[in-house]
Amino acid sequence: MRLLFALAFFIASSLATQRRYDGYQVYQVKAKDRVSFDVLVKLYNERSDVYDFWTEPRNIDFTTDVMVPPAFKKTFVDLLNAFNMEYHIKIDDVQHEIELSRRDIAPPLAPKKALQRSPGTPRYSLDWTSYSDLPAIYEFVNEIAATYPNLVTVTSTGQSYLGNDMPILKISTGGSGKNAIFAEGGIHAREWISPAFVTWLIRELVENYAAHPQYVDNIDWYIMPVLNPDGYTYTFSPTGDRLWRKNRAPNSGVCVGTDLNRNFDYYWNTGGSTSIECGETYHGGAAFSQVEARNVRDAMLSVANQTKVYFSFHSYGQYWLTPWGYTSALPDDYQDLYDLAQSAVDKLTAVEGTPYTIGTSTNLLGLASGCSDDWAKGGAGIKYSYTVEMRDTGKFGFQLPANQILANNLEVWEGVKVVAEAVMLM
Ligand SMILES: [Zn+2]
Structure with missing residues (x-):
């Protein structure tokens, strides 16, 4: 029973943390030709629930940045190889980057009364x-x-x-x-x-x-x-989620948010x-x-x-x-x-x-x-x-x-x- 409580507590406390991106990688990809470019556009249009395009696929002359979850890494790389696309890994572990960037966040507001500034400022x-x-x-x-x-x-x-x-x-x-x-x-x-x-x-x-x-x-x-x-x-x-893009209004299904x-x-x-x-x-x-x-x-x-x-x-x-x-x-x-x-x-x-x-x-x-x-x-x-x-x-x-x-x-x-x-x- 105690174990059950401990387990329940563990699950509850792990739910109450910011979304993690362990093992998520950002690939910079360049299509080889029209066909491979269309593959990227298809992923962007139809699988944006899995692949987070940090930059949109533009045209075959430009690169695109895509964040890939670890479970889809093999699928993704196989696909790139199948279409002869050039790629390299730009960010090897997104979670690591998020942790590094935490020091860039200002501390929460101090209580008003603690602020001492001269009048007019x-x-x-x-x-x-x-x-x-x-x-x-x-x-x-x-x-x-x-x-x-x-x-x-x-x-x-x-x-x-x-x-x-x-x-x-x-x-x-x-x-x-x-x-x-x-x-x-x-x-x-x-x-x-x-x-x-x-x-x-x-x-x-x-x-x-x-x-x-x-x-x-x-x-x-x-x-x-x-x-x-x-x-x-x-x-x-x-x-929450450091990489959230949309608003927070619920939709009909489980997923929250519209791209405003x-x-x-x-x-x-x-x-x-x-x-x-x-x-x-x-x-x-x-x-x-x-x-x-x-x-x-x-x-x-x-x-x-x-x-x-x-x-x-x-x-x-x-x-x-x-x-x-x-x-x-x-x-x-x-x-x-x-x-x-x-x-x-x-x-x-x-x-x-x-x-x-x-x-x-x-x-x-x-x-x-x-x-x-x-x-x-x-x-x-x-x-x-x-x-x-x-x-x-x-x-x-x-x-x-x-x-x-x-x-x-x-x-x-x-x-x-x-x-x-x-x-x-x-
Ligand atoms: Zn934007």
Whole structure:
């Protein structure tokens, strides 16, 4: 009987731990020809419950990163060999990487009363040398709004499925008729660098306002730092999953979560997403079936007539992407989007040589329908719609070491400034 209790306790306590990735490997794969490329696309479309494509299969000239569970290693390698595909193992043990990257997480918030700061200074713990959880980010948002009421207004766009607030910051010096930039991050939970950049962008615009007042004097900024607060929280939870991508709303079967960045209503479910609920790119039961996507939609529509640029920040791969994702056809005004992206990337790369590739989502990453950037352009009518896939190119992938946060932010900011300067003249 005692043994039974011990066993039950063991099972209960092992259930209450973060999902482990012992023996999971990340393969970098390159298709040999059209046939082998189609095999990869088939795996991506039909077996994304097993194979987690960290980067989408794009075309036969590019490599793809795939995380493979240990039980499927042999099957996977046999398949690669059968089709003569080139591959190498990029990450030998994902669990080991997760454990290494734990030191990059900021400690949980100290009780408010323990914080001692002088009046007039925002009291927040973010310092962009580590990754911060949702409570720390929301403390930052509220503190920065309370400290700079002349520049920042925080409102709620609604709640997530699990009831987390989804705030939006308006950074503005007031007045009307200004052009606007809408920027968001954190739609994919595991891409921690995204909220780490977007919060830093807020800080730069507000706390460093005096260094470059023109960016706020002439532009209204609408910024949502975490579009997927439930998923983001789950990646930090000791009983969650560091590599979770989707939101946390249940589906009809056992698998939880919709890929919010496949749930937008512009050519929704027309390729590059899956109807498999367990898949990483599950598009949801209908366009805008997910409350988080609807909240962003409504926030964007309410300011769409003044908004010239939409930014969606992601990782990884170092791409500055334009629509479309649902088709390989180019938007009519593609040259305008490309030229501005080129100017931005020139400045970005000049900082420390980080290369970025520019192009449409479909042509660089492969078909992906229902994405927010396609909807921003095609649905909300925002001309310059960009998805920026930040550092790195897969050495660390989603577990970008925290000592790269500031370098990433400084270079991307150079690109954002170029876009902001163009927005002033639009
Ligand atoms: Zn993403």
